[in-house]
Amino acid sequence: MSVTAEVLAKFWLAQQRDTRCGAPLSNSPLFVRAMFANTTKTARMMVVCRCSVGDQIFSVTPSTNYEFDYLGQSTKGDLNLNFDHLDAFGMDGPATLQGPIEEVAMKEAEEAKDLLNDLGISSPSSARNSSRGIFCSRTLNLRSISAIGYDMDYTLIHYNVKAWEGRAYDYCLGNLRSMGFPVDGLAFDPDLVIRGLVIDKEKGNLVKADRFGYVKRAMHGTRMLSTQDVSEMYGRELVDLRKENRWVFLNTLFSVSEAVAYMQMVVRYDEGAISAEICPPDYRGLYKAVGKALFRAHVEGQLKSEIMSKPELFVEPDPELPLALLDQKEAGKKLLLITNSDYHYTDKMMKHSFNRFLPNDMGWRDLFDIVSMPYLSALLHGK
Structure with a gap:
């Protein structure tokens, strides 16, 4: 029985x-x-x-x-x-x-408990309290995956957002000043913008949309709009990210400095402090001017030169990340590094973040079978 x-x-x-x-x-x-x-x-x-x-x-x-x-x-x-x-x-x-x-x-x-203890693995009950826990919505069988590609910035190398984006913002404002924009009194506010929001270039707004595309919250310049204002302004209108001439999705942390500068410039524009001689008289033209100033900050080399001279101020190393890639390589996977940064910058930052954590005098270059620079990266990102 x-x-x-x-x-x-x-x-x-x-x-x-x-x-x-x-x-x-x-x-x-x-x-x-x-x-x-x-x-x-x-x-x-x-x-x-x-x-x-x-x-x-x-x-x-x-x-x-x-x-x-x-x-x-x-x-x-x-x-x-x-x-x-x-x-x-x-x-x-x-x-x-x-x-x-x-x-x-x-x-x-x-x-099972004895085996976990022998392997030095914490019990399943402690997983929910792990500071390095990962929420997984699906599983992937890596047995059929022969190659794994990684981006460098904010993937293999995690920057201190306030430090990195703060300096990018400073260089951006310097370029805006040289273009004639009124930037005196402005300062970087990392709490103003987060990744995942959307810029509305037509109205000079920063919006938060739900999964269906309806605008739930919005900010004009640096001023939050009321629920009634949002309803009257957008109603049942959907955020369509395919319309790139209007909507800009802040999908990377590199977007933070640009969005902060743009929203602050919207305030100056509404105050009448920006003349038509400086940029086209609308929010789209204003966004284009801010984007141009930030682009110059990235490509002229001063920003990256400063970061390479003191990487410890801008990079938050993860000692376990190089070992994780080493495990993948020893499991027979081909590893690729794909970045749109130049080799000089890539080599400097990867050495700082990886080499000291690798065994037997290995270097970061020994981990990767292929290292791809700007052209392939730009192609993959549709740029």
Whole structure:
């Protein structure tokens, strides 16, 4: 007899005792009875079980207090049998639920725990508290993947956003000043813009759209618009990123400095401080001027020269990242580095971020089978 059947049978016998004592069977918290259904081929026995959580026969593991079992599965929402009710029926709760299946499960749980300890791996219950945890919405079988390509900036090399984008902003404002724009009194505000927002070049706004493309929040210049203003301005209009002449998606951290400068220039434009001689008299022309100033900051070399001279001020190294790539290479994968930075800058930054964490005098170049510079990167990014 299985453990479950044994428990149900004991409950049934206990219920029979309750019935003989005059207790109404239909009001009992758990009711088990045998029913026979005759068919033309066979007779089947059906066991009907009715349980009530309200009567506290079972309790449900709440979402605020759950654990992970030995398979790494969450116990949230699990039904737990209340041993006190088993005791009320004259049964030893823990002893009743022990059986071959439970013994195997407990043994496997102990073996899994010992294996994790031997490998130096934290238990599954600590995964949700990991500072390096990753949310995965799908899985990918890497056995069929023979080559893996990486970008460098903000992928293999993570910059200090405030430091890097702050200096890019400073150089951008310097170029705007040389073009005649009024930039006195402006300062970089990294909290003004985040990646994932969209610039509306037609209205001089920064908008946040939902997954359907409807604008939910908006800011004109540096001023947040009210819900009523947003509704009157956009209504049921959709943000269509395919219309690049109007919408600009801030999809990289490099967009932060540009967006901050643009939104601040919108304020100066609305104040009438920017004349038509400086740029075309609309928000599109203003965006083009800011983009040109930032582009000059990137290509003229002063910004990158400053970063290369003091990379420790701008780069946040990750000691585990080079080792992760080394694991992939030793697993037989071909690794590619694809970047639109020049080789001099790439070599300097990769040496700073990778070489000291690699074993046996390896260099970053030893990790990659192919290193691709501006032309292929521009092609892949559609530029």
